[in-house]
Amino acid sequence: MSGRMHPKTVSSQDRIKGFEPYVSNLDERMALYEAARCLMCYDPPCKSACPTGINIPEFIYRIKTGNHYGSAKVIRESNVFGGECGYVCPVERLCESKCVRNNLNEEPVAISLLQRFAYEKEKPKGLVKFKCAPSNKKKVAIIGAGPASLSAAYELARMGYGVTVCDSNPRPGGLMIYGILPWKAAWSVAESEIDYIKSYGVKVVTKKKITDVKALLKDYDAVFIGTGTTESSRMGIPGEELPGVYLAQDFLFSVAKYLKGEGKAPNLKGKRVAVIGGGDTAIDAACTSVRLGADRVYVVYRRSLTEMPAVPYGKMQAKEEGVEFLLLTSPVRIKGDKKVTSLVCVKMELGAPDESGRRSVKPIKGSEFLLDVDAVIVAVGQRPEEDVLRSFGVKVDKGLIVVNDNFATSIKGVYAGGDAVNGGETVVEAVAEGKKAAAAIDKHLRGGK
Amino acid sequence: MVSKPDITVKFCKLELENPFLLSSAPPTCTGEMIMRAFEEGWAGAVTKTIKPDKTPVYDLDNRFGIMGFEDKQMILFENIEEVTKRPVGTWVKEIKEVKKKFPDKILIGSLMAEPKEEDWEELARTISEAGVDMLELNLGCPHGMPERGMGAFCGQRPDLIDRLTRAAKRTSSVPVMVKLTPNVTDIALMAQSAEKAGADAISAINTVLGLIGINIDTFEPMPTVDGKSTFGGMSGPGVKPIGQRCVAQIAQATNIPVSGIGGVTTWRDAVEYLLVGANNVQVCTAVMWRGYRIVADMIDGLTNYLSDRGFSSVKDIAGKTLPKLTAWGKLNKDYEVVATINKDLCIKCGLCYVACRDGGYQAIKFEQGKAAEVDEEKCDACALCTLICPVPNCTTWKRVKK
Numbered sequence: 001m002s003g004r005m006h007p008k009t010v011s012s013q014d015r016i017k018g019f020e021p022y023v024s025n026l027d028e029r030m031a032l033y034e035a036a037r038c039l040m041c042y043d044p045p046c047k048s049a050c051p052t053g054i055n056i057p058e059f060i061y062r063i064k065t066g067n068h069y070g071s072a073k074v075i076r077e078s079n080v081f082g083g084e085c086g087y088v089c090p091v092e093r094l095c096e097s098k099c100v101r102n103n104l105n106e107e108p109v110a111i112s113l114l115q116r117f118a119y120e121k122e123k124p125k126g127l128v129k130f131k132c133a134p135s136n137k138k139k140v141a142i143i144g145a146g147p148a149s150l151s152a153a154y155e156l157a158r159m160g161y162g163v164t165v166c167d168s169n170p171r172p173g174g175l176m177i178y179g180i181l182p183w184k185a186a187w188s189v190a191e192s193e194i195d196y197i198k199s200y201g202v203k204v205v206t207k208k209k210i211t212d213v214k215a216l217l218k219d220y221d222a223v224f225i226g227t228g229t230t231e232s233s234r235m236g237i238p239g240e241e242l243p244g245v246y247l248a249q250d251f252l253f254s255v256a257k258y259l260k261g262e263g264k265a266p267n268l269k270g271k272r273v274a275v276i277g278g279g280d281t282a283i284d285a286a287c288t289s290v291r292l293g294a295d296r297v298y299v300v301y302r303r304s305l306t307e308m309p310a311v312p313y314g315k316m317q318a319k320e321e322g323v324e325f326l327l328l329t330s331p332v333r334i335k336g337d338k339k340v341t342s343l344v345c346v347k348m349e350l351g352a353p354d355e356s357g358r359r360s361v362k363p364i365k366g367s368e369f370l371l372d373v374d375a376v377i378v379a380v381g382q383r384p385e386e387d388v389l390r391s392f393g394v395k396v397d398k399g400l401i402v403v404n405d406n407f408a409t410s411i412k413g414v415y416a417g418g419d420a421v422n423g424g425e426t427v428v429e430a431v432a433e434g435k436k437a438a439a440a441i442d443k444h445l446r447g448g449k
Numbered sequence: 450m451v452s453k454p455d456i457t458v459k460f461c462k463l464e465l466e467n468p469f470l471l472s473s474a475p476p477t478c479t480g481e482m483i484m485r486a487f488e489e490g491w492a493g494a495v496t497k498t499i500k501p502d503k504t505p506v507y508d509l510d511n512r513f514g515i516m517g518f519e520d521k522q523m524i525l526f527e528n529i530e531e532v533t534k535r536p537v538g539t540w541v542k543e544i545k546e547v548k549k550k551f552p553d554k555i556l557i558g559s560l561m562a563e564p565k566e567e568d569w570e571e572l573a574r575t576i577s578e579a580g581v582d583m584l585e586l587n588l589g590c591p592h593g594m595p596e597r598g599m600g601a602f603c604g605q606r607p608d609l610i611d612r613l614t615r616a617a618k619r620t621s622s623v624p625v626m627v628k629l630t631p632n633v634t635d636i637a638l639m640a641q642s643a644e645k646a647g648a649d650a651i652s653a654i655n656t657v658l659g660l661i662g663i664n665i666d667t668f669e670p671m672p673t674v675d676g677k678s679t680f681g682g683m684s685g686p687g688v689k690p691i692g693q694r695c696v697a698q699i700a701q702a703t704n705i706p707v708s709g710i711g712g713v714t715t716w717r718d719a720v721e722y723l724l725v726g727a728n729n730v731q732v733c734t735a736v737m738w739r740g741y742r743i744v745a746d747m748i749d750g751l752t753n754y755l756s757d758r759g760f761s762s763v764k765d766i767a768g769k770t771l772p773k774l775t776a777w778g779k780l781n782k783d784y785e786v787v788a789t790i791n792k793d794l795c796i797k798c799g800l801c802y803v804a805c806r807d808g809g810y811q812a813i814k815f816e817q818g819k820a821a822e823v824d825e826e827k828c829d830a831c832a833l834c835t836l837i838c839p840v841p842n843c844t845t846w847k848r849v850k851k
Contacts, residue, residue, distance in 0.1 A: 002520050036519035039839060042799025043817040064519060103796035104839065 004037065004107040005030040012320040016290050019182050019259055026110075031117045035064035037101065038109045045098035046111060051432035052079040056095060060114055072122030075115060077130070080154045081147055081193050083123070084176055085428045086115030087185030090280065090311040094428070119189070127196045133160035138445055141166070141220040143210045143392075146174025147427045148418025149226030150197050151434030152441070157200040159442050164220075165202060168209040170262070174228055175419075176427060178256045179249065181288060211391040217413055222441045225401060225409070225416040226434060227388060229424045233381040235276060239334025240378070248277070248285045248379035255288050268375060269293035274343050276300050276331055277379035278308035283315065285377045286323045297323045298371065302330040302348050302361050328361070332368060334376055343371045384420045399423075407437035408444070415441055454755035455762040456748065460706055460728050461624040461649045463555055463582055465492040468719060468763060469747050472652075472710055472731035473498050473559035473585060473628070476741070478533065480543025484550060489741040490748055493555030495652075495731060498532035498587045499540050499576060500561045501568055504599075506531045514661040514672040514681065526685035526734045527661035529672060531593045532561050537572070541579040548580045556580075557626070561587040563598050564609050566616035574620035583623050586613060586648075589630035589655025591682045601655070604630040607642040614646035624649035626708065629695075632658045636695045637702035644703045651699050652708040652731065654692045656682025685734040688712045693725055697774055700726025715743075716750030723763065724770035786846040787828040788812075788835055794843035795820035801834035801844060809833050825849070 008024040009015075015022035026034060038060040046056045055074050062071035075082035091097075091112045099108030122128060140156050142149045145167035153163045171177050176190040198204060210216065216223050232247035234240055246266060258265035273289040275282050278301035289297045299318065301308055304327050308315065319325070332344040347367035351360040383399045395402040395410035400423050407415045417433030419425060458465045471477050471486055471494040483494045500506060509529060516525040533540075540558075547556055558581040562568035573584055588610060590600030603609040610627065617625050627643035629636055631654040640651050658680050662671045670678035692711020699707050709727030713719055714735040722730045735743055751763065760766060790801070790813075802815035812827035813834060823834075830846070838844040 033520040039798045039800060041797075042803045042815060044799075045797075045817060048817065100796050100798045103798075 005034040046095040049098040051429045054078040068121035071118040073128040083119035084190045092311045136160040138221045141216045142224045144227035145172035148430035148434040151431040152438040153202045154197045155438030163202045166205045166208045213392045223414045226418040228419040229382040244340030245376045271374035272296045273375045274298045274373045275377045282379035283310045300326045406440035467492045468729035470731045472733040474733035476736045486741045487554045490744045495557040498559040498561045525687040527681040529681040544579040557583040559585045569616040570620040573617040577621040577623045585626045591658040601630040610642040611646045618647045626650035628652040630655045637698045640699040650706045654711045659683040697725040716747045726768040787825045789847040792820040804837045
């Protein structure tokens with residue numbers, strides 16, 4: 001039995017020259033070898049770990065038999081963004097972390113690589129289409145066109161609903177198009193799946209910002225809100241308003257637009273950049289800064305590498321690309337006159353774990369030091385825009401939309417899911433919530449509870 | 450201290466420096482090839498089969514095929530190649546050269562002719578007098594040649610085995626070994642015919658008749674010659690169980706030595722063949738796959754195996770398994786065990802559960818994240834769970850009283 005396949009990757013020196021994907025896909029031989037590593041466990045833990053419940057051993061088995069289109073069908077049956085998720089899922093936290101091969105002290109089956117393989121085989125033939133129920137003359141409006149919304153739209157369209165999705169951006173896709181840069185997933189992947197969703201009759205209206213949900217309910221039988229987390233949290237330290245300080249999401253959004261030829265990217269050429277935070281977004285911002293030509297890029301994180309929530313793969317990528325990790329370090333204030341010139345940091349020490357198991361940290365007295373930087377990117381979390389949520393009139397708690405187990409909000413007929421509800425999870429989680437909300441909406445409109 | 454066991458064997462009065470011979474096949478196509486193999490350490494070689502000059506032979510483009518399994522590129526090999534095209538005169542010259550340069554290596558001349566006794570007499574005389582140490586009569590090739598009354602055509606008919614063996618024995622100045630085909634109903638009967646006719650040894654098996662695969666895009670069978678194919682001879686790891694069964698049957702039915710052939714890839718395979726009664730083994734497919742050099746590990750691996758177990762000679766393991774092979778009806782029906790799963794080793798894959806549920810006795814309990822458990826009342830000890838378990842020594846046997 002061969003070990004896990006490692007496809008060709010572009011060297012870090014070369015890949016940072018651009019924004020293109022740098023990991024090759026498995027070829028047929030590698031896919032067969034990798035698929036043969038799947039034990040085909042009974043009641044597989046990988047499947048349980050997938051928010052959308054993809055039957056992973058089944059799709060891998062079909063790759064093994066050479067039934068590639070059938071493999072793609074298994075994936076698409078459970079996850080309408082199966083292709084995109086193959087590229088962006090943090091599998092080290094999800095399916096691959098539960099792979100039984102881990103129990104054999106082996107690397108897990110490369111589930112995401114196989115999922116990409118199935119998608120790439122599916123794409124040229126046309127994404128697998130499923131049957132639709134005939135129109136039931138009912139209409140659902142969906143606010144926001146990210147993965148949760150589009151997933152709900154797809155499910156509802158297949159059930160026979162007339163679905164209209166509105167988004168304030170020029171393109172649908174939300175974070176998949178404006179937050180994820182192409183080295184992780186080529187935009188064509190999400191775009192192909194959005195086109196696929198449209199092919200089920202989903203109407204997508206862009207550049208349209210909805211605020212009045214109650215007005216929508218006059219024309220539509222139900223509403224789904226999937227407006228995501230479009231605002232970055234701030235640190236609340238002095239100097240955060242200085243030019244040269246960017247909020248991570250805005251930063252990534254502007255780079256995405258720049259790459260689409262729709263605007264300018266922040267000029268980081270030859271600059272020293274400090275990214276504050278330890279999540280996947282911080283890593284994305286750091287690797288983006290490298291690609292924008294930054295001279296030195298630091299990730300400033302208050303805990304140690306072990307506690308850093310970003311997936312190991314991302315941390316490794318950042319290290320390979322020359323990003324420097326300043327661990328157990330917390331920013332105190334940003335200095336500068338008309339623009340950022342330095343960041344005052346303090347060293348931290350770890351304490352006992354709190355209730356959530358995460359270790360507390362506290363500053364070490366007198367350990368302040370100065371880090372000379374030209375730009376600071378704040379990646380300490382994201383949240384929905386408060387004004388927007390308030391305008392919807394739904395009940396909000398701690399800045400997030402409150403829903404019950406059926407994803408129903410405080411307004412009858414209005415449902416919500418994705419980041420606006422969970423506070424910022426993954427594409428796959430959003431897809432799963434959109435799917436569950438769609439089922440609840442259907443039940444509601446059929447006169448169920 | 451590590452002892453150095455003796456791995457030489459005596460085969461029809463011939464001294465083999467080790468039990469590893471190259472079989473009659475592409476790796477022994479010329480004297481030059483055989484000499485290179487000898488330099489790598491092979492104890493002997495059987496030439497590619499020599500036929501009378503009057504018998505036409507053709508090489509097809511192409512003539513090999515393989516069957517893989519999942520990530521294994523080749524578990525079975527197939528060929529539709531015929532015997533050597535090279536003239537008898539060329540072989541006589543090269544046999545002399547090889548024996549001159551390697552007098553201590555064992556060179557065996559493989560022969561094939563139409564079922565005419567005079568042809569066999571003539572060929573046996575010429576090649577034995579050229580200086581080979583032994584002759585091997587190819588009565589086993591299952592493709593091409595049988596259509597013209599040669600190879601397996603002869604090996605499937607006890608009367609022809611008898612007549613042709615006798616013919617070769619009449620003129621040969623060296624011992625005669627008969628190579629048999631497994632494509633018969635009872636290979637032991639064929640071996641007895643050869644023994645009765647005076648054969649000094651048996652070699653088995655020749656390749657197994659098969660159809661290695663079909664191209665499902667073109668509908669063409671493989672190996673494809675201009676769009677068509679024919680049944681061919683299979684070799685490689687997958688035929689080893691057939692070869693071993695045949696060797697054991699022959700060893701039980703005759704009193705002459707057997708040279709074991711069929712899927713020998715490593716020293717481990719060789720040990721198994723020796724245990725079921727082979728005097729030595731012949732190798733082809735593994736050499737075609739990785740070259741003559743594999744013999745170095747075969748020699749070393751066998752030596753270490755014997756040393757680790759305290760054997761001073763390879764002769765000590767000869768036929769050791771034969772007494773343990775018996776008729777089904779003689780197996781102990783009162784022997785009872787049940788499967789047992791080691792909770793600490795179990796990786797919780799549930800494979801034993803599915804196997805037992807759908808291919809067994811529904812005797813295993815399993816829940817995601819928990820070790821599988823055997824219901825001893827229901828377990829019928831078929832062995833499926835112990836075989837499918839991917840963890841060594843996790844699923845084993847527990848003796849129970851009736």
